[in-house]
Amino acid sequence: MVQHVLMIEDDERLAGMLAAYLAPHGFALRHAASAREGLALLQQEGAPFALVLLDLMLPDADGLDVCRQLRALAAPLRSIPVVMLTAKGDPFDRVLGLEIGADDYLPKPFEPRELLARVRAVLRRPPLADDAGAEVLRFGRLDIDLGARAVRLDGQARALTAYQFDLLVALAERAGRVLSREQLIDAVKGAAFDPFDRSVDVHIGRLRAAIEDDPRQPRRIITVRGAGYVFAKVQDA
CATH class of the missing domain: 3.40.50.2300 (Response regulator)
Structure with a gap:
């Protein structure tokens, strides 16, 4: 094709x-x-x-x-x-x-x-899921619609690039686990980034700007110093 x-x-x-x-x-x-x-x-x-x-x-x-x-x-x-x-x-x-x-x-x-x-x-992205069987990951006020490849906070759509959406899904599907840059790049297949440069950090920053109430004090995507990032399992607020 x-x-x-x-x-x-x-x-x-x-x-x-x-x-x-x-x-x-x-x-x-x-x-x-x-x-x-x-x-x-x-x-x-x-x-x-x-x-x-x-x-x-x-x-x-x-x-x-x-x-x-x-x-x-x-x-x-x-x-x-x-x-x-x-x-x-x-x-x-x-x-x-x-x-x-x-x-x-x-x-x-x-x-x-x-x-x-x-x-x-x-x-090199995964194919879109069929709408009838689309899965939505819900974390408090945050919805990640895998079928529509859409993210909503308090019901309002948040604009992400294709890579940033896949990065968010990789984090959310492993909520509670600390993931290094190398693990994130491996999880998001086809990403042509060097794990030792700032590319992943930049995309994490963009994700936080989109889904955090205060990107300077993130409560959804947490930095674990010297190890990587963890997506919070519990997000009531």
Whole structure:
């Protein structure tokens, strides 16, 4: 089955090269040369796109701002995975991109086969459950709907990236157990992250911002110093 990828990138040569490289591997790449064009395509044809490749430096906008706008769109567009591409090697930009909602980050120049591996990793998600038999994990005021891949706090939907949802499920399904970064990465299959960098911590921070009453004093996702994270079994408040 062909999967459709939207690339928002002003380098037409790069886009053409990647389109040719990805095609034999089952990916059809659609190119948008500007942020405006890319966001318009997403809103017009968002459902067919399995993933967005987003350049950090665009002629009409900052890629970080585009990522923010994408995450503010209505469901299901806001949950489309995003892999950010940039010629800037500053680790701050990488962390900031992940904080805003990107699922992965690849600095330029890169090998096309590395991009392919990361795209496959981000897309390697479990299939959606049938609605009739969908399971909902409930922790006090927090509901995690596995079938709809949706999270609600006090009945209000919380926006998460695909990776962040899978990370939350991995924690919730092992509530009460301390999980290291390595165990979390292993639990969320296909995640192309180094367990020794800050990527997992960044996503945990985003999760806390979404589901904690006070992210600075988390009561749902607790840090165990030197060991990892634990998801609280009892969440009455």
